[in-house]
Amino acid sequence: MSELPALLRLHQAQPKLSQLQALLDRFGSFSEALQAGETSLRETAGLTPWQQQQISAQEIGSRVDEALDWQQDRNGAYWQQWLSYWDEDYPQLLKEISDAPPILAVRGDLALLNDPQIAVVGSRNASKTGMDNAYDFSRFLSQQGLCITSGMAAGIDTAAHKGGLQGQGKTVAVLGTGLDRVYPASNQQLARDIAAEGVMVSEFPLGTKPLAQNFPKRNRIISGLSVGTLVVEASLKSGSLITARTALEQGREVFAIPGSIHNPQAKGCHQLIKQGAKLVESGEDVFAELGSILQLALQPEAFSAQTENPEGSTAESSKLLSLIEFEPISLDELLVLSKMPLSSLQSELMALELQGKIEKLSAGRWQRIR
The missing domain is CATH 1.10.10.10 (Winged helix-like DNA-binding domain superfamily/Winged helix DNA-binding domain)
Known part of the structure; x- marks a missing residue:
């Protein structure tokens, strides 16, 4: 979009969609909004002092240039671009959530973002059984044409992405860092594989470090892209339960795999089942439960x-x-x-x-x- 340089400058402040929409409604463009000055930005969009500081930082020009260069740098292998909420290719299912990310960094096959997806999430400290289940469920569902969406964390996420790459549905990785960083570092090769065959996305500016508060925030994107969320293994304090909760709030299906009553990593799944999540024992169960939604989508x-x-x-x-x-x-x-x-x-x-x-x-x- 022609407004990309102005939008990337605003993106450094990590604004909400509602803030950017307010600027568009009043000024008609992001360029005009930036020219209006700090007072107008604050009064119109309710920008915080930190956000205003990011927009007016001395190095803002170099940050924007770096972001534009990143989009142009195809690296001979991966397609990289910035995708805004107002672009035609923005994933339609994600647009339906109330706090959709206004801009996404995308690396890989952009078309996958509009394919039917199932989120597969769970513990970073997963058991071998949990890892096997995540891989097997994801491989089966990908073979049926569903794209596997997860957060590229260690444990269940990693197994889910690897399983997704084994089928025609492939996989989407939603990062809690800038897209120029890979966290954990042990997933460097996995990131290359996903960029080559699937797609990676992040709502954060380039250079964003793996800050703890960003990972729960990105979970709404994982569930928002997906027709349903499968929790494979999770403790009672697992971040996966946040993803399940946001899925329910977004009106999406939630599935959980039961485990041993003695396994603390299964207690989160058991709690979800008690609260109404669908108990599943195989990929076939998930596929069948989604029924007419997948019939229409696939x-x-x-x-x-x-x-x-x-x-x-x-x-x-x-x-x-x-x-x-x-x-x-x-x-x-x-x-x-x-x-x-x-x-x-x-x-x-x-x-x-x-x-x-x-x-x-x-x-x-x-x-x-x-």
Whole structure:
């Protein structure tokens, strides 16, 4: 956008979306707002003394130049750019949250930000079982076309990103630092892999250090980009519970994997389940629970055709419907009888459910209703 230099100057003060929108509403552009002076900025947007200090700092010009140079520096491998709330490519799902980040630094495949995503989060000090679960769930869901979104922290986040890279859905990493920094340092190679095959984003200016207060803040972006949040392993004081809470506040689904009652890293998940999070034991559970949301997001053309032809007379759906009787039948039985790939089977089941021909019961069972 032509306003990028002015917006990057304001970005140094880490303004809220509401503050920037107030400036636009009054002055019509960020450039005009900056020319109006400190008093007008303060009165219009309610900038704090710290924010005003950042905007008027002596080195502000060099900071903006560095940010513009960063966007131009493709490094021969990764696409880097600044993405504002007012740009067409800004992720639509993230726009729906009340405190959407006004500007994002993006490195990698920008298009992934508008793909259907599932957040996978959990403890930094995860058990081997937790790490295996995060990897396996993420790999399965990515293979179904879902993008895996997490915070690139140690532990569960790291395993989730690695699993996501194994499927066609790939992965999104939301950082709590500037995008020119990698934290923890042990994830340097993972960051390169994500930039090459997935996408990395941050709402913070370049050079932002790994400050403790920034990580809970970035969690609303992780959940905001996603149709649902899966908590793999978390203690009662885990930051993952913040992500789960923001997901609920944003009207998104929350899933939790149960664990041993003796494992302190499972107590956060158990608390979420008590509070209404959906208990899941496999990636299939997550995929099935999201139901029509994913049917529309992952197969919009098929969904459109089914809407126009509600009887859904495809050969696959007719074959599958003939196997489902008025007595419950399990997903495993249907997998054997239909000889269909799991992802295709689940898609056809969702289509038949949307048409009102079958219904999903507990324990992964289905039955015909007409």
